[in-house]
Amino acid sequence: MTKFLRLGPVGSEIPAVETADGVVHDLRPLTTDIDGAFLRDDGLRAARDAASGLPVLDGAAGLRVGAPIARPGAVLCIGQNYAAHAAESGNGAPTVPILFFKHPNTVVGPFDDIHVPPRAAKVDWEVELGVVIGRRARYLESVDDALDHVAGYVVSHDVSERTWQKDESGGQWSKGKIAETFNPVGPYLVPADEVDPQNLRLWSTVNGEARQDSSTADMVFSVAFLVWHLSQYGVLDPGDLVNTGTPEGVAMSGRFPYLAAGDVVELGVEGLGVMRQTLVPAPR
Template identity: 40%
Template sequence: MKLIRFGEPQHERPGVVLDDGTRLDVSEHFADYTPEFFAAGGLARLREVLAAGRRLRQVSAGLRLGPPVARPGKFVAVGLNYRNHAKEVGIPLPKEPEMFTKYTTCICGPDDAILIPKGSTRLDHELEVAFVVQTKSRYLESDEQALAHIAGLTICNDVSEREFQFDHGTQHVKGKSCDTFGPLGPWLVTLDELPDIGNLEMTLAVNGKTMQHSNTKDMIFNVPFVLRYLSRFFTLEAGDIVTTGTPAGVGAGAKPQRWLKAGDEVRLDITGLGTQTQRIQPLPADY
C-alpha cells in the first residue's frame, strides 16, 4: 500500500494511492495516520477496507500532500551511512551507526517550500530513505524481527544548515531542525510493495542537474540493522521516524562547496518511493 495525507498543513486527511495513481480518501474509516493508528494494527485494518471494495471518495491529484505520518513522537537520523559519502567528506567508515535527532517541528510535506532560516549561509540537501516504526521496538535481535516492526519506507530530504551544524558547537540538531528541514513523502510505502529495499536507486537534482546518485546497496548499515541497533539503546514507538543517511553528492562535499539559494528547485527520486520537489525560499517577512 501507498499511504498519503492530503490537504492544508495541520488539516491533512488520510488516503491511499492505487497502482494506477488514483488517490482515495479513507478518512471515513480512519481519523489519521497517527502513532495510535500504527500501534492499533491500523495497516491491517486499512488492507481490510481496501480489500472489501468499499466506495471511497476520489481525491484530486492537485491537492497538496503532507507528510505521510501525523504527529510522530521521535525523528531519529543516522549519519555517515553510505561508503561514498564517508569518502567524499574524508571520514573513516564508522564501526557503528552514528545517530542524532531532528526535532519533529521541522517536518513538512514532500513538495512544500524549504525556507532559508535567519542567518543561514550554507544550506545543503541530503537525499535519504526513511522508515516509519509500526510496533514498539526494543532489544530486537534479528533483521527479520526488525522488518516486522517497520510500517514502510518514505523519502526524506534531511535539509541541513552547515554553519549551524558545525560552527556553533558539536550538536547536529541545530543545523538539522529548522522549520521545513524535514520534507517527508510523497507516500509511505509498505514493505510488501518493495521486493528489495537493499537495492533502491536514488537521485537528487538541483535545478535539473544531478547532484546525488546512488543506491541503497552502498549503505554501510542496512535498514533492519539500523532499527535493531537503535533498539538496543532506547525504545522506538509506533509512528516514530528514522532516516538512514545520505550518499555522496552533498554541497558540503563538493569542490568547491556549493550551497542552496533562494529560487533553487530540488528534486528527489527513489525507486518505488516516488518523487519530492521543493523550491528554496526566503523566510516570509512576517515569519
C-alpha cells in the same frame, strides 16, 4: 503498489490510500489520520485489504500533498551511512551508527517550500530512505526481528545548515538540522512488505542538474541493523521516522554550491516517488 497519503491543507490533511489502479480512496471511515495509533494497530494491512470498498476521494488530484505520516514523535537520523559520503565529508566509514535527532516540526509535505533561516549560508540537500516504525521496537533480541517492526518506507529530505552543524553545535550536529521545514517527507508511504529496502536507487537534482545517484545497497548499515541497533539504546514507537543516511553528492563535498532562496531541489527513491521543493526566505 499501495500508496498511503495525507491530502489537504496544513493541519487538516485527509488520510487516503491509492490502490494499484490509481484510484485514491478516503481512509476516514477507518481512521482519523495516518499516525502512530493507526500504524500500531496494523492499520496499513487492514486499510489495504479494505481499500477497494472505501469511498473514492473526490478531487484528490487537486489537493496539497502533505507528509504521509502525521507529526512523528521522534525523527532519528543516521549520519554518514554511505562510505562515499563519509569520505567526501572527510571521514572514514563509521564502525557504529552515528545518531542525531531532528525536531518533529521539521517534517513537512513533499512539495512544500523549504524556509531558509536568517543567517543560514550553507544550506545542503540530502536524499534519504525514510523508515516509518509500525510496532514498538524495544531492546530487540535479533537483527532478524527488526523489519517486523517497520510499517513502511518514504522518501525523506534531511536538509542541513553546515556551518551550524559543524562549527556551532559543540560536537553535536543538531543545530544544523532542526530548522522548521528541514525534513520534507513523501509523497506517499509504501507498506514494508512491498519494498526491498536494500535494493533501491536514490537520487537528487538541484535546478535540474544531477547531484546524487546511488543505491541503498551501498549503505554501511542496513535498515534491519539500524532498527535493531537503535532499539538497544531506546524505544522506537509507532509513527517514528528513521532517516537512514545519504549517499555522496552533497554541497559539503566542495563540488557544488550550497543552496539559496530560489533554488529547486528534486529527490526520489525508486518505487517511493519523487519530491520537489523550492527554497524561500523564512517568514519573519
